[in-house]
Amino acid sequence: MFTGLSAFPLTPLVKGEIDEQRFAALIESLAASGVNSIGALGSTGSYAYLTRKQRLAATTLAVRAAGEIPVMTSIGSVNADEVMRLAEDAQQAGVRGLLMAPLSYQPLTADEVFRLYERVTNELSVPLCIYDNPATSGFEFTDELLVALSHLHHIGSVKLGVFPADPVEAAARVARLKSTLAEGVTVGISGDGQAAAGLVAGCDVWYSVLAGLFPQVCLRLTQAAVRGDAEETGRLNRGLEPLWVYFRRHGSLRVIATVAELMGSVTAPCLPFPLQTLTGDARDALRTTLEQLPLNRV
Amino acid sequence: MFTGLSAFPLTPLVKGEIDEQRFAALIESLAASGVNSIGALGSTGSYAYLTRKQRLAATTLAVRAAGEIPVMTSIGSVNADEVMRLAEDAQQAGVRGLLMAPLSYQPLTADEVFRLYERVTNELSVPLCIYDNPATSGFEFTDELLVALSHLHHIGSVKLGVFPADPVEAAARVARLKSTLAEGVTVGISGDGQAAAGLVAGCDVWYSVLAGLFPQVCLRLTQAAVRGDAEETGRLNRGLEPLWVYFRRHGSLRVIATVAELMGSVTAPCLPFPLQTLTGDARDALRTTLEQLPLNRV
Numbered sequence: 322m323f324t325g326l327s328a329f330p331l332t333p334l335v336k337g338e339i340d341e342q343r344f345a346a347l348i349e350s351l352a353a354s355g356v357n358s359i360g361a362l363g364s365t366g367s368y369a370y371l372t373r374k375q376r377l378a379a380t381t382l383a384v385r386a387a388g389e390i391p392v393m394t395s396i397g398s399v400n401a402d403e404v405m406r407l408a409e410d411a412q413q414a415g416v417r418g419l420l421m422a423p424l425s426y427q428p429l430t431a432d433e434v435f436r437l438y439e440r441v442t443n444e445l446s447v448p449l450c451i452y453d454n455p456a457t458s459g460f461e462f463t464d465e466l467l468v469a470l471s472h473l474h475h476i477g478s479v480k481l482g483v484f485p486a487d488p489v490e491a492a493a494r495v496a497r498l499k500s501t502l503a504e505g506v507t508v509g510i511s512g513d514g515q516a517a518a519g520l521v522a523g524c525d526v527w528y529s530v531l532a533g534l535f536p537q538v539c540l541r542l543t544q545a546a547v548r549g550d551a552e553e554t555g556r557l558n559r560g561l562e563p564l565w566v567y568f569r570r571h572g573s574l575r576v577i578a579t580v581a582e583l584m585g586s587v588t589a590p591c592l593p594f595p596l597q598t599l600t601g602d603a604r605d606a607l608r609t610t611l612e613q614l615p616l617n618r619v
Numbered sequence: 620m621f622t623g624l625s626a627f628p629l630t631p632l633v634k635g636e637i638d639e640q641r642f643a644a645l646i647e648s649l650a651a652s653g654v655n656s657i658g659a660l661g662s663t664g665s666y667a668y669l670t671r672k673q674r675l676a677a678t679t680l681a682v683r684a685a686g687e688i689p690v691m692t693s694i695g696s697v698n699a700d701e702v703m704r705l706a707e708d709a710q711q712a713g714v715r716g717l718l719m720a721p722l723s724y725q726p727l728t729a730d731e732v733f734r735l736y737e738r739v740t741n742e743l744s745v746p747l748c749i750y751d752n753p754a755t756s757g758f759e760f761t762d763e764l765l766v767a768l769s770h771l772h773h774i775g776s777v778k779l780g781v782f783p784a785d786p787v788e789a790a791a792r793v794a795r796l797k798s799t800l801a802e803g804v805t806v807g808i809s810g811d812g813q814a815a816a817g818l819v820a821g822c823d824v825w826y827s828v829l830a831g832l833f834p835q836v837c838l839r840l841t842q843a844a845v846r847g848d849a850e851e852t853g854r855l856n857r858g859l860e861p862l863w864v865y866f867r868r869h870g871s872l873r874v875i876a877t878v879a880e881l882m883g884s885v886t887a888p889c890l891p892f893p894l895q896t897l898t899g900d901a902r903d904a905l906r907t908t909l910e911q912l913p914l915n916r917v
Binding site: 337364367369370371372399400401402424425426427428429430432433434436437440456457459572574575593594595596597 | 635662665667668669670697698699700722723724725726727728730731732734735738754755757870872873891892893894895
């Protein structure tokens with residue numbers, strides 16, 4: 322399930338409670354779009370802000386709404402015992418994969434991160450994607466550690482966060498990872514603004530924020546990259562660049578949540594307090610930018 | 620309560636559960652030592668790794684064991700509703716002050732941090748210390764933001780994390796803060812290796828990891844600084860420098876927990892998984908260093 326396009330939808334909130342109707346509508350629309358998998362409760366799905374009960378309810382709802390499309394969900398928590406409970410919950414709810422970032426309060430050492438993944442994967446029955454996201458977890462994986470972790474049981478993919486800007490270096494890194502990671506472990510790119518570069522460099526999957534709301538344009542980009550059409554991939558990516566500028570400036574979550582509010586896909590405010598969607602001039606400018614983007618055109 | 624020496628003890632764990640007997644013994648020993656306050660469930664007390672139920676139990680126990688010495692406790696959580704519940708729990712348990720770092724999964728903006736403190740302090744009945752700790756929270760306060768926050772209701776202190784190494788710059792910063800923070804808000808230093816510098820620069824309080832296990836030497840250092848004896852402050856601090864080297868290299872929590880294990884004050888392993896105390900050569904070297912330190916001498 323860790324190949325192609327994986328869409329990460331928002332979990333719309335109303336005063337801290339999940340807006341189940343709009344969440345189900347988002348998932349159903351993704352399932353109908355042809356994405357390869359759905360990452361319910363990724364970072365974009367605000368997993369880290371939800372209680373265990375809310376995470377179970379959202380996962381159950383997502384699996385049901387997704388039908389045949391495989392769903393993965395995040396089991397990250399600062400509390401390692403809670404991680405085990407979340408993994409159990411998610412598997413009971415019928416997910417086909419899991420995601421885990423090494424959340425911590427105290428910055429972790431590589432040895433501690435290894436112990437965490439070792440303990441967690443020993444108890445799993447579905448594959449787990451290693452979630453590299455230094456901006457949220459505070460931990461930076463080395464490729465050496467990713468390779469060591471890939472040999473644990475049940476590791477299915479690595480979701481890269483930090484990625485070389487230089488295309489030659491990027492291709493070399495992906496090739497090196499693919500030749501050293503355990504067999505069958507796929508390499509994924511995240512951070513939408515670098516997704517085209519990641520796919521062209523040989524990544525197997527795009528873990529995508531934008532696809533959680535606009536799967537079609539992301540599918541076209543992914544398919545162009547997979548068939549080796551670097552020109553079309555570049556053209557589609559350049560068309561999205563104005564949005565990537567917002568993602569870099571405000572964080573992808575605040576931007577995609579603002580877009581969803583503007584479209585009426587969610588009720589404003591949809592983010593967990595104190596996170597804020599864009600307001601004032603920035604919101605107006607984003608609205609104008611959106612109208613000029615090729616998001617829904619074929 | 621936010622002046623002088625504030626001691627931050629470990630919360631010793633045994634397989635994820637609080638070792639209540641040893642925790643109470645640590646608190647009782649601090650209360651008898653003459654420290655000005657006790658920060659139960661600070662970063663050193665692993666608050667972020669504990670459940671709400673565990674945090675309430677530990678706070679209740681700490682308040683009882685501390686007797687007349689005021690206790691403060693951390694109410695930080697990624698989930699803002701949980702912060703409100705933790706504040707309510709702590710106040711019911713009888714704390715005299717609260718600590719809060721702006722915990723988040725997504726990096727926060729200054730505006731979001733302001734909204735968080737505004738909402739929380741609106742509901743309090745005891746003073747709150749703003750907890751600046753970029754290494755754990757991922758957020759860096761500017762002095763401008765600290766000053767703005769200090770004018771909210773119930774702000775009692777700021778606990779500085781990042782601090783200038785240059786003494787002139789340090790004194791200028793503390794003087795500037797003291798003249799611009801709201802009246803009655805004290806300035807505290809944390810990061811034990813820079814505590815002497817902070818106190819000499821004019822900070823009102825040392826939020827201390829070492830004092831959680833060795834209050835006497837920290838009291839002597841604090842008292843020397845408060846009476847303006849920079850020479851004695853420097854002498855005492857130089858005596859502790861070998862320990863600060865360990866703090867910087869491994870993080871103060873891993874080191875103080877190792878020391879507590881070596882002394883038998885807690886059962887090994889005492890930290891929340893996957894955090895590890897020092898092992899092998901590093902542990903042996905720390906044991907040797909400890910024997911040479913003036914920790915218990917008068």
